[in-house]
Amino acid sequence: MSLDFSTGDPRFAVDRPALIARLSVVLPADALLTVEEDLRPYECDGLTAYRCLPSLVALPENEAQVRAILRICHELRVPVVPRGTATGLSGGATPHPDAVVVSMARLKKILRVDPFSRTAVVQPGVRNLAVSEAAAPYGLYYAPDPSSQIACTIGGNVAENSGGVHCLKYGLTVHNVLRVRGLTIDGESVEFGSAALDAAGYDLLALINGSEGLLTLLTEVTVRLTPKPPLAQVVIASFADVRRAGEAVARIIAAGIIPAGLEMMDKKAIHAVEPYVKAGYNLDAEAILLCESDGTPEEVAEEIVRVVEVLDNSGASEIRVSQSEVERLRFWAGRKAAFPAVGRVTPDYLCMDGTIPRKRLADMLEAIEALSRKYALRCANVFHAGDGNLHPLIMYDANQAGELERAVAFGAEILELSVRFGGTITGEHGVGLEKIDLMAEQFASGEIAAFHRLKAAFDEDGLLNPGKGVPTLARCREYTLARAGTAPVTFVAPKS
Amino acid sequence: MIDTLETLTENWADRVAETADRGGTLAIRGGGSKAFYGGPELGEPFDVRANRGIVAYEPTELVVTARAGTLLNDLQAALAEQGQFLPFEPPHFSDLATVGGMLATALSGPRRQAVGAVRDFVLGVKVLTGTGEILSFGGQVMKNVAGYDVSRLMAGSLGTLGLILEVSLKVLPLPAAEKSLRLTMDESGALDRLNRWAGQPLPISASAWHDGVLTLRLSGAVAAVAAAQRTLPGDALADDEATVFWSSIREQTHAFFAGDAPLWRLSLPSAAAPQALGATLIEWGGAQRWWRGGDAQAIRAAGAVVGGHATLFRATDAMKAEYGVFQPLSGPLLRIHRKLKHAFDPRGVFNPGRLYPDF
């Protein structure tokens, strides 16, 4: 079964042969995929539960080709789904059944690395880690480091405003991008931000970050590079109960410390990771915290002493400080591999992404524990605790009848609770297809309508990534009625 | 009589709708401290200071939510009591400065080079749109990508997209230590050094070059500041002297800013070569350059050529009308601006012409 774009979502009448004929003129033969076996690999992103075969896939190699594709699609009213390397976890790059998927993965040139001005100009298909690698000879790096950084693209990072384990101190993508060049759906060039620290007019650069491919296609990005700190050390603290671990997070912040990273994993996550990575985590702990300090050796020494003291006073049962770079990387390896590690112990999992005020971390963990019993599904928790961003990993087996539906309902309850705790349904993975219904949980119809007007300011005909990010008002009403108990809840239909 | 702030803002919503209905316009005004900035104030004056007060502040969450009419001084005092601050060091330009004006103008102070601008610390807003709707965007948490980032869009919109009612900001702990250093150096030498130092892990939190003198400020952990002071050249300033100096840069009370000559703000790539177009004061490691006087057209062109832009920061109304305050937008960007304006204020009630004469 293919993905069912629900009632109220736009469908488009596309004359496929005519479209292929037009696109073949502007693209080399190997840059247009039309047959099912070639299209199949593009049917989903990292959220594999949602799949839909695209109508066509285009693989442009330069901006001129991207522009030509957009002009044709705009003229023929064909929707376009931008795609990086599809590591997204909310279905942002999942095809729309009528759409041309435009993969930006071949635009992968690093155009310039300028150590003097600490900037790099890159094409959108450049992988996140490749930027840091190119900057490394100059003692610089690109700070946002999503755990998917080996694979994900800068274009995808900007589209999702991705974070990473170090964003508490170094900021999200939006804080590290200076300028974006893009094309509107009618193929017109636009530039947001500038080579300076700001630009004239509205802060459209901020608006483009996190816009999930709904406003423009990004074709070039200027990022800020950061000097590599001379030293980093990480402290691992084990806790015998999750509440204490949660409180320790608040206490570190209260002590005036902004660690370079502050991550938390619960027992299920630790037990999934340890056999896989052998990071040296304490298997008896109910939760561990990873707290990183970076800077000059003097600075790190000073901060580590303070961190250890706070953790000690917070009732940590064991505290270890990395004694070498090798050990520090090993301690992080477990955290960075948490998703794949959980993937080894369950056939399928859903990764949630709510953010809550830090002080509710323990409440949330307890609530998730209760929900885990209610839905009879296991859940491992990996949190960017420093910024209150949660990644509960709900484990299920798609081959067991009803498990996926239960997992989806479990996830929805976590996100509703995130909103009730004063937080949000998504901290860094985006709304995409996955959380589109839950937008009604966080926003009233006035805000949703404003989002649609904003979208129309860039893309009047709604051709860019339709059906993602912002629900139609009709869909919000359906959802709200369903939650009020007057109609059944139906989420976007996952794969059969 | 207005008994609660909620009724107050509801009354405001009615007033906005009523003004729109009769084709009127409103000039939003807080403390008037930045009334000089941008295009002229056109429309019925709308004083928004009654909507004031801190709504929520939890130091361990590093988040504060304040109503837009709150005095910036009051907000900063509340943060200072908890050892925290607004890292972007906003200029006041008067004791009457409000939080709403801070966000609407999005002006940041000397620390911007190290920590980011106003927009980097905005987490959420509540706004009254031009149709009289009260809408909330963003929230009170550090990471939030649900919906478009309308909150940051409000930063620098000069009230043209809506009346800001409330804002949530990320705050940070005050640095444990600060030290300022001074050395003599010519302009190109200063630009060269500033860019080189910025590529090293040094805790430089502010910089100002003027008339052959470069002043640096170091902020951070005690050990980090001490170590940097050993590495960097220059003589240390006494702490009170340093405070007075950075305040004079931030508040533009420094002698450079005195007098009636037009004041230009150039936002340039930090590494842009020295531009000999008038008397200069350089901040933000080279990324913000202030010029007095000079040929307006040449200044605009000079900004654009290196990938930056120029703002006619302080000038007579006549000069602003002639040259425009802000760098002109490209055709496609101007179209997007007009449509965004239409999306939030379709009948053009708020601050017409304050950002661009076109809307």
Ligand SMILES: Cc1cc2nc3c(=O)[nH]c(=O)nc-3n(C[C@H](O)[C@H](O)[C@H](O)COP(=O)(O)OP(=O)(O)OC[C@H]3O[C@@H](n4cnc5c(N)ncnc54)[C@H](O)[C@@H]3O)c2cc1C
């Ligand atoms: C194991 C794993 C770990 C992860 N860890 C993190 C993490 O720590 N932090 C985090 O924030 N995310 C994380 N993610 C999520 C994901 O990696 C990020 O969202 C990433 O930014 C997506 O990049 P991508 O190139 O794969 O984009 P895609 O998934 O291909 O696309 C994502 C969205 O961006 C749009 N898009 C892509 N390119 C463009 C373009 N050039 N122009 C316009 N729109 C475009 C797409 O339409 C889509 O809406 C993780 C994912 C995995 C699988």
